[in-house]
Amino acid sequence: MAKSYDQKLEFILRTAARIFAEKSYHSTSMRDISRATNVSLAGLYHYCKSKEELLFLIQDNCFGRVLERLEQRLEGVEDPITKLGIFIENHLSFFAANMSEMKVLSHEAESLRGDLYTHVSTRKDNYTKLARQILREVQQTQESKEPIDLTVATYALFGMMNWIYNWYDPQGKLKVSDLASNLLKLFLNGFLVNRVDGHLHALPTESPSVWRLS
Amino acid sequence: MAKSYDQKLEFILRTAARIFAEKSYHSTSMRDISRATNVSLAGLYHYCKSKEELLFLIQDNCFGRVLERLEQRLEGVEDPITKLGIFIENHLSFFAANMSEMKVLSHEAESLRGDLYTHVSTRKDNYTKLARQILREVQQTQESKEPIDLTVATYALFGMMNWIYNWYDPQGKLKVSDLASNLLKLFLNGFLVNRVDGHLHALPTESPSVWRLS
DNA sequence: TTCTGGTTCGAACGTTCGTTCGAATTTTAG
DNA sequence: CTAAAATTCGAACGAACGTTCGAACCAGAA
Numbered sequence: 001m002a003k004s005y006d007q008k009l010e011f012i013l014r015t016a017a018r019i020f021a022e023k024s025y026h027s028t029s030m031r032d033i034s035r036a037t038n039v040s041l042a043g044l045y046h047y048c049k050s051k052e053e054l055l056f057l058i059q060d061n062c063f064g065r066v067l068e069r070l071e072q073r074l075e076g077v078e079d080p081i082t083k084l085g086i087f088i089e090n091h092l093s094f095f096a097a098n099m100s101e102m103k104v105l106s107h108e109a110e111s112l113r114g115d116l117y118t119h120v121s122t123r124k125d126n127y128t129k130l131a132r133q134i135l136r137e138v139q140q141t142q143e144s145k146e147p148i149d150l151t152v153a154t155y156a157l158f159g160m161m162n163w164i165y166n167w168y169d170p171q172g173k174l175k176v177s178d179l180a181s182n183l184l185k186l187f188l189n190g191f192l193v194n195r196v197d198g199h200l201h202a203l204p205t206e207s208p209s210v211w212r213l214s
Numbered sequence: 215m216a217k218s219y220d221q222k223l224e225f226i227l228r229t230a231a232r233i234f235a236e237k238s239y240h241s242t243s244m245r246d247i248s249r250a251t252n253v254s255l256a257g258l259y260h261y262c263k264s265k266e267e268l269l270f271l272i273q274d275n276c277f278g279r280v281l282e283r284l285e286q287r288l289e290g291v292e293d294p295i296t297k298l299g300i301f302i303e304n305h306l307s308f309f310a311a312n313m314s315e316m317k318v319l320s321h322e323a324e325s326l327r328g329d330l331y332t333h334v335s336t337r338k339d340n341y342t343k344l345a346r347q348i349l350r351e352v353q354q355t356q357e358s359k360e361p362i363d364l365t366v367a368t369y370a371l372f373g374m375m376n377w378i379y380n381w382y383d384p385q386g387k388l389k390v391s392d393l394a395s396n397l398l399k400l401f402l403n404g405f406l407v408n409r410v411d412g413h414l415h416a417l418p419t420e421s422p423s424v425w426r427l428s
Numbered sequence: 429t430t431c432t433g434g435t436t437c438g439a440a441c442g443t444t445c446g447t448t449c450g451a452a453t454t455t456t457a458g
Numbered sequence: 459c460t461a462a463a464a465t466t467c468g469a470a471c472g473a474a475c476g477t478t479c480g481a482a483c484c485a486g487a488a
Contacts (some may be wrong), residue, residue, distance in 0.1 A: 023324075024324070024325070026240035029445065029446080031445085040467045042468075043465080109380075148396055148400050152393060152397065152400070155380070156374040160370040160373040160377075163369060163373025167369045174366070178363070182366040185360075185362060190399070191400060191404070256438075259477070
């Protein structure tokens with residue numbers, strides 16, 4: 001029956017995601033996945049064409065669910081700042097509930113090749129462009145003499161959010177909602193407000209050559 | 215002669231860092247490095263004990279230089295905000311001048327094992343604690359009713375900064391100094407200012423179970 | 429020149445990898 | 459019950475991996 005096939009595939013994907021997150025895609029062997037799932041080595045290939053397809057399915061399923069949920073929640077919303085709040089909360093709460101898959105999605109971006117890479121990469125691009133568009137709208141609600149560069153802001157936001165797999169423990173004291181509201185406040189205030197210019201010009205600027213070895 | 219030995223080792227490390235950054239540590243073979251350096255496979259082992267030591271030397275040398283320079287520049291500085299500016303500018307300008315090495319330092323953190331891992335990890339911890347300490351000092355110069363959580367702020371800062379290997383092109387239009395001043399402004403304003411609380415409470419909060427598969 | 433110690437490398441070692449194949453087993457449909 | 463289809467797996471494949479070894483090479487000191 002198709003149902004039990006799908007369930008077992010999902011189980012394999014979840015287990016593989018956990019191991020990929022633990023020890024990275026390239027140093028995980030099909031034998032590791034076989035051992036962890038109690039499915040024989042050859043048996044795994046009944047559920048996927050290759051190890052690379054496993055990685056793809058994890059990334060694509062995971063991302064698909066983020067996008068689907070985001071579209072639902074953004075529907076009908078007009079206020080740019082509310083949109084941004086939804087975007088951040090959506091991203092972080094999904095991340096926290098699916099740390100392994102999201103770590104794999106963030107950390108193993110370049111482990112796919114060819115069409116599979118292109119497919120995931122394109123979806124990420126659209127996601128990034130959506131964030132950038134929301135930020136542009138947010139920025140236009142304000143007037144600032146020295147607005148933050150939109151590209152820097154967009155990737156700073158993703159950096160803040162995606163870095164959490166390096167430190168955040170969903171089981172720990174800090175709740176996801178607190179994490180989200182802290183990050184939203186941190187980002188939004190920084191993005192909109194202009195206050196500390198005095199300090200910036202005092203920064204010593206190093207010539208890059210200082211850093212080169214020889 | 216010892217001089218030429220060191221020079222060749224440095225050359226091998228730079229080349230290895232470039233390839234590790236391109237296709238990740240675990241999917242780079244010693245044969246790849248041999249090909250790129252024109253040093254025979256066996257010859258490489260005259261300059262390192264193992265592939266893992268290559269990775270360690272890249273990470274440790276790189277981090278050592280960041281720390282050394284940072285200590286010099288922080289010496290005698292008292293103002294917390296100036297300290298933070300120096301910290302960010304130091305980190306980013308080194309990152310931009312050594313993208314490969316820094317990508318390897320950020321991205322292959324868990325690829326080392328045992329003592330080598332512990333050694334690099336400990337230095338990173340101290341670096342993180344230093345940043346956290348500076349942020350605490352910055353925060354104490356202000357009084358805020360709802361300050362940003364210090365842990366969140368610290369890792370958000372590192373997320374913003376370390377994420378740049380995913381998008382920033384040091385050869386492109388955006389200069390390092392602009393990148394640094396934008397990120398400093400973005401972070402510092404967000405960290406210090408309290409303004410958008412109204413929007414935060416309006417955020418819908420999803421139950422984590424929504425995100426789980428089954 | 430001869431000797432010495434650092435440097436280089438071709439060839440091979442044993443291991444592990446992703447994947448395949450054919451047969452055995454279980455499940456489903458008629 | 460029977461036959462077809464779906465599922466499972468032991469065993470093996472060739473390829474690629476990190477590393478080693480012994481010999482060859484080359485510099486500078488005597």
